[in-house]
Amino acid sequence: xxxxxxxxxxxxxxxxxxxxxxxxxxxxxxxxxxxxxxxxxxxxxxxxxxxxxxxxxxxxxxxxxxxxxxxxxxxxxxxxxxxxxxxxxxxxxxxxxxxxxxxxxxxxxxxxxxxxxxxxxxxxxxxxxxxxxxxxxxxxxxxxxxxxxxxxxxxxxxxxxxxxxxxxxxxxxxxxxxxxxxxxxxxxxxxxxxxxxxxxxxxxxxxxxxxxxxxxxxxxxxxxxxxxxxxxxxxxxxxxxxxxxxxxxxxxxxxxxxxxxxxxxxxxxxxxxxxxxxxxxxxxxxxxxxxxxxxxxxxxxxxxxxxxxxxxxxxxxxxxxxxxxxxxxx
Amino acid sequence: xxxxxxxxxxxxxxxxxxxxxxxxxxxxxxxxxxxxxxxxxxxxxxxxxxxxxxxxxxxxxxxxxxxxxxxxxxxxxxxxxxxxxxxxxxxxxxxxxxxxxxxxxxxxxxxxxxxxxxxxxxxxxxxxxxxxxxxxxxxxxxxxxxxxxxxxxxxxxxxxxxxxxxxxxx
Numbered sequence: 428x429x430x431x432x433x434x435x436x437x438x439x440x441x442x443x444x445x446x447x448x449x450x451x452x453x454x455x456x457x458x459x460x461x462x463x464x465x466x467x468x469x470x471x472x473x474x475x476x477x478x479x480x481x482x483x484x485x486x487x488x489x490x491x492x493x494x495x496x497x498x499x500x501x502x503x504x505x506x507x508x509x510x511x512x513x514x515x516x517x518x519x520x521x522x523x524x525x526x527x528x529x530x531x532x533x534x535x536x537x538x539x540x541x542x543x544x545x546x547x548x549x550x551x552x553x554x555x556x557x558x559x560x561x562x563x564x565x566x567x568x569x570x571x572x573x574x575x576x577x578x579x580x581x582x583x584x585x586x587x588x589x590x591x592x593x594x595x596x597x598x599x600x601x602x603x604x605x606x607x608x609x610x611x612x613x614x615x616x617x618x619x620x621x622x623x624x625x626x627x628x629x630x631x632x633x634x635x636x637x638x639x640x641x642x643x644x645x646x647x648x649x650x651x652x653x654x655x656x657x658x659x660x661x662x663x664x665x666x667x668x669x670x671x672x673x674x675x676x677x678x679x680x681x682x683x684x685x686x687x688x689x690x691x692x693x694x695x696x697x698x699x700x701x702x703x704x705x706x707x708x709x710x711x712x713x714x715x716x717x718x719x720x721x722x723x724x725x726x727x728x729x730x731x732x733x734x735x736x737x738x739x740x741x742x743x744x745x746x747x748x749x750x751x752x753x754x755x756x757x
Numbered sequence: 758x759x760x761x762x763x764x765x766x767x768x769x770x771x772x773x774x775x776x777x778x779x780x781x782x783x784x785x786x787x788x789x790x791x792x793x794x795x796x797x798x799x800x801x802x803x804x805x806x807x808x809x810x811x812x813x814x815x816x817x818x819x820x821x822x823x824x825x826x827x828x829x830x831x832x833x834x835x836x837x838x839x840x841x842x843x844x845x846x847x848x849x850x851x852x853x854x855x856x857x858x859x860x861x862x863x864x865x866x867x868x869x870x871x872x873x874x875x876x877x878x879x880x881x882x883x884x885x886x887x888x889x890x891x892x893x894x895x896x897x898x899x900x901x902x903x904x905x906x907x908x909x910x911x912x913x914x915x916x917x918x919x920x921x922x923x924x925x926x927x
Contacts, residue, residue, distance in 0.1 A: 428813040435772060436791040436837055458835070465794070465833045482838045527786020532821055532828040532881065625896075656815075657795045657902040 428469045429556070436672035437479045440454070441488055442604050442635050445479055449631055450606060452477040457633065458534035459502060462529065462605055463545060471556040472546075472568060474636055487540070487635060496638045501540025505590075508539060513694060518639055520647035524593035526615050527651055530658035540634045542589055543601070543614075547584035547622045549725040551575065567623055573609055575723045582622030583723040587660040591613060591618070591690035592682035593649045599639040605632040618689035620721075625677065645670050645678075646748040650686070652736050654728060661685035662728050663720075663737040667744045671752040675701050681741055683719055691719040704749050712745060714740040761838055772851070778839050780805070781849035789836050796820050797829035799846060807876050811905070818904030819888035821877035822846050829885040830903075847876035850883065859883055859921040868917030870908035878904050882918045 436453075437443040449455055455477035458464055464708060467473045468505040487502030490511065497513055508514055509526035528534055528542060551565045551574040564570035566582045573579040594614045601617050603610050610626075614637070618629050628634065647668040651660035664684040670677040677700060695715045702708050718739040722730045771790040780803060780834050789798055791919045799805045801824070815830050820831040823845040833860075849855035856864065857884035878901060884918055890898070897918045899919030906914060 431792040431794065433772060434792050436835065457836070462815055462833050462836070463832070463837070469814070478835075480838050481836070530818065531900055532830055532903040534816060534817065535827045536829060536834065577917075616783065 431468055432627050434476055434478050438483050442484055448479050455479050457481055457539040459541040462533045462537045496640050499539055501634045503539050505534040505537050505636050517641050520593040520649040524649040525590040528589050542588045545588040547625050549584035552584055576692045584622030585685055585690050587685050589664055592666035592684045596666045596680040597639050597680035599637050600635040603632045604635045615692050620689050622688045646752045647742050653670045661734050662726055665741045669748045674703050687721040693719045709742055716741055762768045779843045785827045791837055793836045798836040805846050805848050808878055809873055817846040817878040819874050821880045826887055858924050862917040862921035864921050866917040867880055868914045870910045874906045878914055
């Protein structure tokens, strides 16, 4: 791979220092674990003259339990999240998503914030410069034509982070720091359906933390399908959170990743509240999930497979959680 | 906050800065470019070529080294992000010509074929054995999940780590 381009490396000590440095260098990039940014820079995908290393910002690595929520700083590594007892016991979807990202060595450096802000991916984008040049570049960088949908005015690169769907079904909120202070928003509002601008954050803002409510009575899980089982981005990822009351669904939340330019929360499942988990319910879940999938040819694996496997995966997970809750109740 | 000046990239000057850290137990103080990757610092500046450059993009684990006893990919880590930290490479494992238990186990149990993935495999296994001295096969496989062997000698590699763990517990 090519050498890194020249840049100046800044080391803020606090999050507000980082914000001030960003204001001085609007084209700079934040560096956390670097597992995605550094290879992308070496592929010529990210051009910047200033890199702001967040590794010395201690406040971003704060992880503590509040009265009814878990506060996780954006700089907490995925290895720490996956090994945390509260996460394992009360937020299994998050534990499973964190331990499913890449390989163990990546997870030691990769952070929560890095995975939530993970750059969207496409087989026409995540390539060397010479490869992309041979294809006359693409809409995401260097051309006005999208290679997966040539007439499209927008980029369809796929959001491939594993953590976001888990946090969506767990109803988490993200905390974003900007020059004017902090704002808090539901994680679903943190994303936009566009491969080029997939985050609803302005360039002068920094994701600082996530708050995940610690609710009782919920079961949750995250699973993904990938080419390489040991470590890979999801071809499709599914997070499910379920609350069961006797023989009926009380609440069912499902979110997807890898099948659209943003993590997709599956709408319309609230209609299932009060219904048993029978074939009709499973058919509704399948239909609702298919509406949420906007997969394009962004991976080498074909779209029909990703479209078909996603509801199958979700159905298996819902059935498993349903049984799991009934055993824990009895 | 430092911005601009002699090391401003826009002036076209080299942007070397002093980096202080520990490599293989020895304190180092080197002038290192701000955009230097850990792997280039280790191999080119320090001549520690035991750490291998494989895919060079964070996908194969050949460049795995230890930073404060945790495995890290040297190809996806900036040298300057490790100021004050403790880096260990494959060269630190043997002492006075004696191989470490993992190195010996890889040698005796044929955990090495072409040898290119071996330093990364051994460093990832070393990190595992430091936190979990008696790993089962599942734990070994999980710890080595980020390391590719293109000779596909995985069975022998896992057996080698098992043998080293047994030797350690004796």
